[in-house]
Amino acid sequence: MCIRDRNYVERRHKDLISLKIKSGVRCFFKEVKTKGGLLSLYLQIENNKIVDIAITGDFFTKNPFNLLELEEALVGTELLHTLVKQKIESFYKIEENKIESLRAEELTKIILESVKK
Secondary structure: OOOOOHHHHHHHOOOOOEEEEEOOEEEEEEEEEEOOEEEEEEEEEEOOEEEEEEEEEOOOEOOHHHHHHHHHHHOOOEOOHHHHHHHHHHHHOOHHHOEOOOOHHHHHHHHHHHOOO
């Protein structure tokens, strides 16, 4: 329930790095400057799986509404490099889904680095 109200998270927790909700549940926020622009990630992790994720920023993508599909695809994914990257690569197979100047490998690393303690 960390991310559902993105405006609340952005207003109240702009500097949030990590927040423990209960045993096994953590929320994370990370902003990264990439070649394509600023990327902001909000993640809720439960038992080492993505429960909720929001990908926002000022980067360019041909169809920004497709990011919702990527977020939905990542929900339920275990935080293993190969699994996260596989979901992103599958999403990127459709040209209009790609985030400009951000390869699947880079996005995978950003997601996994966001949840490090």
